[in-house]
Amino acid sequence: MNTKSNKTTILTNEAGTTAFDHQAAPRLIIAGTGSGAGKTTVTLGLMKALAQRGLRVQGFKCGPDYIDPTYHTAVTGRASRNLDAWMTSPDYVRETFARASAGHDISIIEGVMGLYDGKDPLSNTGSTAEIAMVTQTPVILVVDVRSMARSAAAIVLGFQQLEPELHIAGVIVNRCGSAGHYTIVKKAIEQMCGIPVVGWLKRDEDMSIPERHLGLVPAIERGELEPLFQRAADVLLEGTDLDLLLELAASAPPLQLQTHRTAIENDTEQPSQATPQQKHNFTDTCQPVIAVARDAAFNFYYPDNLELLEAAGARLQYFSPLAGEGIPAEADSVYLGGGFPEEFAAVIAGNENFLNGLREAVRTGMPLFAECGGYMVLGETLTDREGVTYTMAGIIPAQVQMQKKRAALGYREASAVQDSFLLKQGEVLRGHEFHYSTMTYREEGEIPYAYETKGLRGLKQEGYASGSVVAGYTHIHLGSYPAAAQRWVHHCNAYRQQRTL
Incomplete structure (x- = not known):
């Protein structure tokens, strides 16, 4: 050699x-x-x-x-x-x-x-x-x-x-x-x-x-x-x-790297080349805060997602619902990642400070993004594998049921069904699904789906997007479309300015 x-x-x-x-x-x-x-x-x-x-x-x-x-x-x-x-x-x-x-x-x-x-x-x-x-x-x-x-x-x-x-x-x-x-x-x-x-x-x-x-x-x-x-x-x-x-x-050769332009200059483009270091220059004087739930119940986050949000101008503040904490007072947005909330459903159900904080965030129009485990907590109830049912936030009119058989696995292309603080209609984020629960909506009117997802088994509508809430089972990777991180933080800025008036 x-x-x-x-x-x-x-x-x-x-x-x-x-x-x-x-x-x-x-x-x-x-x-x-x-x-x-x-x-x-x-x-x-x-x-x-x-x-x-x-x-x-x-x-x-x-x-x-x-x-x-x-x-x-x-x-x-x-x-x-x-x-x-x-x-x-x-x-x-x-x-x-x-x-x-x-x-x-x-x-x-x-x-x-x-x-x-x-x-x-x-x-x-x-x-x-x-x-x-x-x-x-x-x-x-x-x-x-x-x-x-x-x-x-x-x-x-x-x-x-x-x-x-x-x-x-x-x-x-x-x-x-x-x-x-x-x-x-x-x-x-x-x-x-x-x-x-x-x-x-x-x-x-x-x-x-x-x-x-x-x-x-x-x-x-x-x-x-x-x-x-x-x-x-x-x-x-x-x-x-x-x-x-x-x-x-x-024996590995030096990496051949290329230099790319900044992540987003035009909302209609979908550049996938941007990295977390390529920061967007905001004119806002106040740095918005995104509260990120992080503990044993909520722990599935791509480091890239968090870094892209920081690169877009946000300050991340971590909190633990399992430790009895609620939404931080300075929060301008909430990020609920995936994890195992079903294992801690009783603790989550007992943390009224947290659940009421989520409800108040939605009432005031705060951007709230939840994926997989976080999505489950936004439902009305969560029933674990033993058949015990717990009250959750009730933001999404649906019930969550755990099952022994895996409900979904695989890559997903998630196309926005409607405009939100994360995506404009038709824009696409890539990610994956992996979960053992099902979300059953109450049959009252048309469901405001967040995404139309494409996987090996074809197309399906998935998630929930209404008002300031975007949620779904898909674990999205913001590196697939960094403009989404920029737009999220832009809306956080707008919310921050609104509440400080």
């Missing part, structure tokens, strides 16, 4: 641990042959092992996911970021990646599903492979080799040949039965594929990552999964050449 051709350098810091020349942009993508191959275990183990060496590790996740970034953040101590070239654009992804990676020693990107799985079975759209090519990142392919030997080489070879532009730099084999099994698989792959097998993980039933149950995020934040993260690092280090992985990361 010739790392000099890419102008990359592995250094040693004062503590004797490994560090990098930041211009080299050292990075790896951990991809799997399919869901369940072990990429999350490898990713977390690698992040933990590198952090233990004294490296500053920045985590990323391909696609629209909130749980894995929460894992990464817990392990590295740095907020993990989502990279999605369908919801945003390739240039947006590159700029976001470069900005978040700056000042760190190495970036680790965890893939989604199998390497080539994404939005479209006939292309790389929405896949880990797409992110790898957009960011020019070497791929470490995780292969589950249970009950196979030379066949593992055929699997790796197929992954290499499907996309010649992709750089699969190495392989980690998972669930090996023994050191001897690993040796056989390693020889076969290296002979046929010409890339190194950098390590292996033995079969370990205690190493499975917990299912994505509803209390998982709070458990992560309480530190309850720390022993699992340490175990993942220990198992990885037992059979993996960490120095070789660092060399492969250092």
Whole structure:
């Protein structure tokens, strides 16, 4: 391997641990042959092992996911970021990646599903492979080799040949039965594929990552999964050449970035290239405040969304409904993100300060945006999986019912059905849906839907937009249309000026 051709350098810091020349942009993508191959275990183990060496590790996740970034953040101590070239654009992804990676020693990107799985079975759209090519990142392919030997080489070879532009730099084999099994698989792959097998993980039933149950995020934040993260690092280090992985990361070429114009000059345009640093110059002298609910019940937010709102001129103020807090007095808007409100429905129902604050916000015309979990709280009632019903804000004339079967999953193009503080009619935001609840409206008149969403199963009308409220199940990504963030903050300014008259 010739790392000099890419102008990359592995250094040693004062503590004797490994560090990098930041211009080299050292990075790896951990991809799997399919869901369940072990990429999350490898990713977390690698992040933990590198952090233990004294490296500053920045985590990323391909696609629209909130749980894995929460894992990464817990392990590295740095907020993990989502990279999605369908919801945003390739240039947006590159700029976001470069900005978040700056000042760190190495970036680790965890893939989604199998390497080539994404939005479209006939292309790389929405896949880990797409992110790898957009960011020019070497791929470490995780292969589950249970009950196979030379066949593992055929699997790796197929992954290499499907996309010649992709750089699969190495392989980690998972669930090996023994050191001897690993040796056989390693020889076969290296002979046929010409890339190194950098390590292996033995079969370990205690190493499975917990299912994505509803209390998982709070458990992560309480530190309850720390022993699992340490175990993942220990198992990885037992059979993996960490120095070789660092060399492969250092072989990544410098990112090629482009400079774009500011996010919004014209409401009729939909530029997807703008980044959170490209701030709009407001003439307003007062900075509007967006109150963001953030606790165990409301915790699914893309960092990009929050940063784009700040870049548009807003100041974010966080509050916790679970801690008994209401809407901050200085708020000019409210943002209720997704999460698990059904797990804390009794607490939310008992916080009249919060619920009354939402009702008062709507009464006074304050911009209120809610997605998924936040959308559920705006209904009249919420019935949990045990059949217990709780009173919610009653802003939306509908009842929410939890169910065991998943109600929706997948990418969405959300086109505005009507004008609002977020979008003008026909404008589009991209995002995704993932929920286990249904919203049933009372049959009284026509429902003021927020969006017409497009997914794999076609078109449907979804959400609620009336007065100063925009809400729906779709988790939107403001990076897909930064003009929406600008318009939101503009309306916050207008509300602020109105209430101070």
